[in-house]
Amino acid sequence: MAAIQISNVHKRYQSLKALDDVSLSIEEGEFFGLLGPNGAGKTTLISIVAGLNRADAGTVKVQGHDVVGDYRNARRKLGVVPQELVFDPFFTVRETLRMQSGYFGLKNNDKWIDEVMENLDLTNKADTNMRALSGGMKRRVLVAQALVHKPPVIVLDEPTAGVDVELRQTLWKFIARLNREGHTVVLTTHYLEEAQALCNRIAMLKAGQVVALDSTAALVRRISGSQLRVTLGAAGNTSLPASLQTSLISHEVAVDPRQFALRINDYAHLEPMLADLRLAGCVIEDLQLLQADLEDVFLQIMEGVQ
Numbered sequence: 001m002a003a004i005q006i007s008n009v010h011k012r013y014q015s016l017k018a019l020d021d022v023s024l025s026i027e028e029g030e031f032f033g034l035l036g037p038n039g040a041g042k043t044t045l046i047s048i049v050a051g052l053n054r055a056d057a058g059t060v061k062v063q064g065h066d067v068v069g070d071y072r073n074a075r076r077k078l079g080v081v082p083q084e085l086v087f088d089p090f091f092t093v094r095e096t097l098r099m100q101s102g103y104f105g106l107k108n109n110d111k112w113i114d115e116v117m118e119n120l121d122l123t124n125k126a127d128t129n130m131r132a133l134s135g136g137m138k139r140r141v142l143v144a145q146a147l148v149h150k151p152p153v154i155v156l157d158e159p160t161a162g163v164d165v166e167l168r169q170t171l172w173k174f175i176a177r178l179n180r181e182g183h184t185v186v187l188t189t190h191y192l193e194e195a196q197a198l199c200n201r202i203a204m205l206k207a208g209q210v211v212a213l214d215s216t217a218a219l220v221r222r223i224s225g226s227q228l229r230v231t232l233g234a235a236g237n238t239s240l241p242a243s244l245q246t247s248l249i250s251h252e253v254a255v256d257p258r259q260f261a262l263r264i265n266d267y268a269h270l271e272p273m274l275a276d277l278r279l280a281g282c283v284i285e286d287l288q289l290l291q292a293d294l295e296d297v298f299l300q301i302m303e304g305v306q
Contacts, residue, residue, distance in 0.1 A: 001064050003028045003153050003184035004049060009058035011044055011208075018044045019055070020208040026186060028063075028152075031179050033199035033216070034188045037302060040205040042188045043083065046157050050080045062153055076104060079151035083158045085138050089131035093122055093141055096130060097148050104149040116144045119174040121166075136163045143171060147178070154178065155186045160194070172198065196220070196294040204301055212301050219297050221265075228262040228273065229288040236283030243276045258285070 004026040011019040019041045026032045036042050047053035049060050051067050051074065060067045065074040088096060094113065101109040117123045120140045125133060130141065143159060154175070160168045176198065179185050189195055195202060196216055204212040212219060227249060232238045238258045240248065249261040264270060270289070277284060 001028070002026060002061070003030065003063060004186065005059075005061040005064075006045070006049070007059045009045070009048060009055045009060060011041075011048065011053070011055050017208050019048075022058070022205075022208070022210055024203055024210065024213070026184060028184055029179070029182055031176075031185045031198055031200050032187070033195040033202040034186060034205065035192070035195060035202060035298060036188075036205035039207075041208040042205055043157060044208075045205070046080065046155055046186075046188065049155065050078060051075060076149070077151060078153050078155065079146035079149065080155045081143050081146045081157060081159045083161065085135060085142065087130045087138055087141065089129070092127050092129055093117070093133075093144075094126045096141060097144055100145045100148045106149055109148065112150065113144075113148060116147050119170075119177075120144055121170050136167050139163055140167060140171075152182070153184045153186070157188050158190065159187075160189065160191060168194075192294045192298055202294075204298065206302060212297075216294065220292055220294060226264045226267075226292055227290040228264045228270070229286075229290060230260050230262065230277070230284060231256065231286040232258045232260070232277075233283035233285035234258065237281040239280075241276050241280035241282070244273060247273070264289070 002025045004024070006022060006024040006026075009019050009022045010017075022041070022045060034042050034045070044053065048055050049062065049067060051071050054068065062074040063077045065077060067074045088099075091099065094117075097113045097116070098109070101107075101113065114123070117126055120143060122137070122140050122144060125137055130138065133141070139159070143156075146154065156175070159171060172194070175185055187195065187199060199216050201215050202212070202219060203210055240251070240260050244262060247262040247264070249263050251257075251260050262273065264273065274284070
């Protein structure tokens, strides 16, 4: 049984197609990334999963519970950290978390509340009124609220947007621990280095459609490839052999006419490329193998999909 099963979901706002036949299966225990530019449909999809919005067509299930037909059980399985800073200004941090526990019918939950606050570095703010907190501290409380009922599925919608490095490190350490303990985590973020470091599998949305879905390693390896930057010595042939022209990414003649950037999709291609250079009488002065990252993949896919 999938942690989240999204099947043929459509959502339209008047003339705008926010989601266009989106299907995803997020497995139990995954750390899953949902990426896309602004307006791609990420938050709309999360809102439907969380029951804050309804799809025009299609179904969404959380651990087998339909978010419309069995919404009570679906909500209990889910913890969502929204983008917006939403808080009640009349309560302290501890009171806020106790109330959140009450929404799920949990009594005597202080032990877990204390643990969550400790892991999010909120303990010394436990008795502070919410309106007196900084923006970063308020975001920590949002995360704590989402985790207070120990949900098996955690959805984080831009949880580190505009926050300091300390919070990012604190949050990811705790979330990674929960993921190791079996919690499923779904993350949307514009910090692609976070997604690459944390997520096992990634889906990319553009204009309401899934345009890429694969493991993070496979996306980086198969879609973008690596880059071989070679500088040819003046003592030999300084022209790129014809056999390598199809691999040429760039040749900045004005910067260095002897430097070439070549795409390499598999390490097994490296030796044949070097052999072609030697056969053409080239002398290699400098050689760098640069690994592509998720940002390269993201830009390539977003530019290539109309």
